[in-house]
Amino acid sequence: MKTDDLIAALAQDAEGARSRKRTRLALIAALGLGLIAAVCVVWGLGVMRGRDAMMPVMMKSGFSALLAAASLPLLARLSQPGRPIRSALIVIAGVLAVTAAAFVTAMMGEAPEARMRAMTGGGFPWCLVFIPILAIPAAAGLFWVVRGLAPTRLAAAGAAVGAAAGSLGAIAYSLYCPIDSPAFVTLWYTAGIGVSAALGALVGSRLLRW
Amino acid sequence: MAASDESQLQALFLKGLAGDAAAHRAFLSAAAAALRAYFRNRLRGAAEDAEDLVQETLIAVHTKRDTFDPRYPLSAWLYAIARYRLIDFVRRRKRRGVAVPxxxxxxxxxxxxxxxxxxxxxxxxxxxxxxxxxxxxxxxxxxxxxxxxxxxxxxxxxxxxxxxxxxxxxxxxxxxxxxxxxxx
Missing domain, CATH: 1.10.10 (Arc Repressor Mutant, subunit A)
Structure with missing residues (x-):
């Protein structure tokens, strides 16, 4: 086909660009449904914490929601060609700096002999495994929506999908997670979301091709 | 792309987005010329490959035109897509094992x-x-x-x-x- 013919054919189709509103809706749906699905898994397994743990659960899911919110500007920018990402990276760096400060403050607040336990929670930090697993539903939806947009840096966009989905997975995980020490949460939840982001970058360059 | 070209191109593009077929066509033609120069520069000599890429990119520009945000420069958007199509092309070719010019x-x-x-x-x-x-x-x-x-x-x-x-x-x-x- 000649390029001029192609241009003529495409120009015939001038109407019918997708609206940006629909894209935003699809993004919100992917996030919402992904979170609901992950919560349903925790609920279905019957491992939700009781009412008496309301306060720490709120703290942990609030922290995870903050990380989710921090990852969204980056995700939005990497989904569309030619957007500068600096300000989105600064947002993430800022939230990570606050997290690090919270971690240090929490550690200082513990007695020296209790610090190790506050940090490790006294065993293997299972959130490193469970947060990425609970991130899968949201990641599936987000990969689908983002691929329908036009990501041009696939590994980076995959990492952003992984971070956002991992944060939602962390919200769901916090409904079960028996460890409430702030030092533990700031360190290992962030690490679990980091693992999700790394996995997202790995599969992103395949799953996001368009 | 010079600054005046940029704003002209953007005006055409936005009119096209609003449903003006003639403006959309004019935009695609101007974009095709810019893309042709871009790909020929990077695929020295392989004019047919360059033209394939021009067409692929035009289709992408057309189908993904809702991802453009007028707050950012149109050329950045256009060349980001072009660069992506070029990388994808090189990858596909590598995978097929046809590296011979x-x-x-x-x-x-x-x-x-x-x-x-x-x-x-x-x-x-x-x-x-x-x-x-x-x-x-x-x-x-x-x-x-x-x-x-x-x-x-x-x-x-x-x-x-x-x-x-x-x-x-x-x-x-x-x-x-x-x-x-x-x-x-």
Whole structure:
């Protein structure tokens, strides 16, 4: 086909660009449904914490929601060609700096002999495994929506999908997670979301091709 | 793209987004020229590959035009898509194992020493059988029977550019078949 013919054919189709509103809706749906699905898994397994743990659960899911919110500007920018990402990276760096400060403050607040336990929670930090697993539903939806947009840096966009989905997975995980020490949460939840982001970058360059 | 071109192009693009077909067409034509220069620069000599990429990118620009945000420069958006299509093209080619530029493939396939010519011809004939009809005819006429593109066009009734593309694609496919044979 000649390029001029192609241009003529495409120009015939001038109407019918997708609206940006629909894209935003699809993004919100992917996030919402992904979170609901992950919560349903925790609920279905019957491992939700009781009412008496309301306060720490709120703290942990609030922290995870903050990380989710921090990852969204980056995700939005990497989904569309030619957007500068600096300000989105600064947002993430800022939230990570606050997290690090919270971690240090929490550690200082513990007695020296209790610090190790506050940090490790006294065993293997299972959130490193469970947060990425609970991130899968949201990641599936987000990969689908983002691929329908036009990501041009696939590994980076995959990492952003992984971070956002991992944060939602962390919200769901916090409904079960028996460890409430702030030092533990700031360190290992962030690490679990980091693992999700790394996995997202790995599969992103395949799953996001368009 | 100069600054005035940029704002002009953006005006056309936005009118096109609003449903103005003539403006959309003018935008696509201007974009095609810019993209052609971009790809030819980066794929030195491979004009047909460059044109394939121009077309792929135009389709992407058209179908993904809702991802443009007028707060950012149009050229950044356009070239980000072009760059992505170029990277994707190089990756696809690598995966298929066709790294030979087309001129070299041409030489490798058809410049066998004279004494081997009959033998080589037979091999090529076998492989030719495995090509799609159109590509086979194009190669037969232009590369083997050494007809000019115009003569070949007169014989087949296809357009010259059509023949050139078919011959080009056919050669690529042949080069690939050759490699598979060698490995087997």
């Amino acid at each position: 087309i001129e070299d493939a041409d030489a490798a396939l058809f410049s066998a020493p004279a004494q081997d010519a009959a033998e080589a011809r037979r091999d090529v004939a076998q492989l030719l059988e495995r090509l799609p009809e159109k590509q086979r005819r194009a190669i037969q006429l232009i590369k083997i029977e050494q007809k000019s593109v115009r003569e070949a066009a007169a014989i087949t009734g296809w357009s010259e550019s059509d023949l050139k593309v078919s011959a080009h694609r056919g050669l690529k496919r042949l080069a690939q078949l050759f490699r598979e044979e060698e490995r087997a």
